[in-house]
Structure formats: C-alpha cells, structure tokens
Amino acid sequence: xxxxxxxxxxxxxxxxxxxxxxxxxxxxxxxxxxxxxxxxxxxxxxxxxxxxxxxxxxxxxxxxxxxxxxxxxxxxxxxxxxxxxxxxxxxxxxxxxxxxxxxxxxxxxxxxxxxxxxxxxxxxxxxxxxxxxxxxxxxxxxxxxxxxxxxxxxxxxxxxxxxxxxxxxxxxxxxxxxxxxxxxxxxxxxxxxxxxxxxxxxxxxxxxxxxxxxxxxxxxxxxxxxxxxxxxxxxxxxxxxxxxxxxxxxxxxxxxxxxxxxxxxxxxxxxxxxxxxxxxxxxxxxxxxxxxxxxxxxxxxxxxxxxxxxxxxxxxxxxxxxxxxxx
Numbered sequence: 001x002x003x004x005x006x007x008x009x010x011x012x013x014x015x016x017x018x019x020x021x022x023x024x025x026x027x028x029x030x031x032x033x034x035x036x037x038x039x040x041x042x043x044x045x046x047x048x049x050x051x052x053x054x055x056x057x058x059x060x061x062x063x064x065x066x067x068x069x070x071x072x073x074x075x076x077x078x079x080x081x082x083x084x085x086x087x088x089x090x091x092x093x094x095x096x097x098x099x100x101x102x103x104x105x106x107x108x109x110x111x112x113x114x115x116x117x118x119x120x121x122x123x124x125x126x127x128x129x130x131x132x133x134x135x136x137x138x139x140x141x142x143x144x145x146x147x148x149x150x151x152x153x154x155x156x157x158x159x160x161x162x163x164x165x166x167x168x169x170x171x172x173x174x175x176x177x178x179x180x181x182x183x184x185x186x187x188x189x190x191x192x193x194x195x196x197x198x199x200x201x202x203x204x205x206x207x208x209x210x211x212x213x214x215x216x217x218x219x220x221x222x223x224x225x226x227x228x229x230x231x232x233x234x235x236x237x238x239x240x241x242x243x244x245x246x247x248x249x250x251x252x253x254x255x256x257x258x259x260x261x262x263x264x265x266x267x268x269x270x271x272x273x274x275x276x277x278x279x280x281x282x283x284x285x286x287x288x289x290x291x292x293x294x295x296x297x298x299x300x301x302x303x304x305x306x307x308x309x310x311x312x313x314x315x316x317x318x319x320x321x322x323x324x325x326x327x
Contacts, residue, residue: 002120004324009115010108012317016309017107022096023305024103026080028164029087030298031261033078034290080301091167099163102156102180110153114211115317118145122219132223138216146211150204155196157203159183161264173267191268202260202279206253213252218245218314238315246310250303255295257302259283 017024078086087095121141126133150157159180166174177183187195222241231237259282266275276282286294 002116002123004327005119005123006112006116008317008320008324009119010112011320012313013107013111013115014104015316016313017103017111018100019312020305020309021100021103022084023080023301023308025096025098025164026083026087027257027298027301027305028161028261028265029083029168030080030301031258032165032168032265033297034294035262035286080304083301087167095167098167099160099180102160102163102183105180106153106156106160109156110149110207112149113152114145114149114207115215117148118142118211118215121145133219135216135220138219139212142212142215143208145215146207146209147204149211150207151200154200154203155184156180158187158196158198158264161261165261165265195268199260199263199279202256202263206256206260209256210249210253214245214249214310217248218242218310221245235315238318239311242311242314243307245314246307247303249310250299250306254299254302255283258295258297259286262286 084096091098118141121144122133122138125137125141159177162175163177163180163183166176169175175183175186177186184196218241221244222237225231225237225241226233231240259279263276263279263282268274276285283295290297
C-alpha cells in the first residue's frame, strides 16, 4: 500500500513538472532580475574620466567638450510574457525547456518521496472511525514529507536552476551543461560533492512550506467541498481544491524560493569570496539592494506555474489512483 502511494505521486508529479516547465523557467529568470552579473568590460565602458580626479582639478584639466561615458541605466524589469518572448527570440523555442531533464529527475526524487511519504503518514494518522485527519496532522505530515523529499532531490534542484538560468549569462560564462547527469558530474568534479547540496537548507525549508501548504490545503478544501455538498467528488472538485492549494503554496513559498534560486545559481570562483555567505546574507543583500518587494519577485509566474502545476498534479493523481485502485 505504501509503495503504491510513491508510484502514484511520482507519475503525477513528473506529468505536472514537465507540462509546466516553461513557466518555471520564466519564474527563475524573473527571480534573477536585478541581480548584478559580472561584466568583463565594466572598467572600459563604465568608468567616467572625471572620477579619477578631484572635481575642481578635473574641471581645469578636462576640456569642456570632452565626452564622458557614463554607466548605462539598469535594464527595465519586465513581466512574464515579455521574459518568455525574449527567451524565445534570443535562444529559440527549445530554450523554454532548458533543464527539463533535471525537472524529470527532480520530480522523480523529490516529489515521489514527498507525495509517497505524505500518503504513508496520512494513512497512519487518519482516524479509522471518522476517516478524517485533523488539519494540524496534515500540516505536520506535509512538513516532514517535504523536508525529506527536498534533501533527497537537492542535487537535481541545483542542476535545474543552473540549466534554466544559463541562457541569461554572457556566452563566455555559460556552463553549457549537456543534461542533468553532465551538470551533476561537472559540479561534483569542479566544485566538490558539497556543491550538490548548495542551498539545501533553503530547499528543505521551501519544500516543507510548499508541501504542508499544498497537500494539507488540498485535502482540507476538498473535504470541505464534499462535506458541505457544494460539489460531488469529481473533476470540478479536484480542480477547485487544487487551484486554491496552489495559490496558498505560492504565497507561502515565494520569498524562500527567490533566495534559493539566487544561492543555487551563484558562481563561486576559486580564490574569490562567494557572492552570498548563505541564505540570510542573500536575503539581506537582496532586500538592501532591491527592496523588500524583491522577495516576491517572480510571483506572477510563480502563481501562474504553481496554479496549473497543482491542478495537473492532483487531477492526474486522482486519475492514477483510479487506475491503480485494484492493485
């Protein structure tokens, strides 16, 4: 019985993950907007000659008609549709599925574990007399299942973020992974095995929040709909409950997701200090440089992705359960 829950959850998660992958990629690109990228030509193009001298001295030395090259304004922040169009124009339609192999591996490891473990805990903690489970127990089961699943799937998560973000880097700095296995192998060799669990504390925290809010709210809302007789147990109930669950999960997890994306994507060069010293440092630098609203950067694509993902996940899961009910 327990194994069946893992299989059902895994199938539903892979279908949902692959079908919403382009939205996830757009979300990652938007979360990285505003983050400074290394520019090898910075000193040539961005230095104003007057900066090398005292202002009064420079007025005497530099002719009035001299040309000062000022730093270009930061690129405007754009919405998900514009980001998607820019990706297609610059990198081609196939770029929308960059890192999809990592998504498949991530869902196989992370979501299969969290969905199956939640199902096991749900069966254990459900009251046999009433057939119900208290909301607190659902949330606890989600926290445990999400944390364990994230720890298992973190290497695939790091690879997925890097592969999705690669296209925004200058050509000379792109990692150009040939797939999730190549990404994990190269990261292990070049940055050490520990790099595969970079940002794992954030991944675990996010997964605990997402799983608890997503699975617990789906079960709770579905039960409420059925108990009050609003709808019967069918596609309408599943879609309604799952979309509401997706919204709850997006609101709860977006700040952690932004920090996780930036920590996982950072490039650590030998002999140089890392851009961020951890999750808290990343959060503080992000808020200081871009404001508190930066923690909800990419929220529109997050809810645009989390909504459909959760709907596809639970609708598929309900159908898979029907197919496997006799096994």
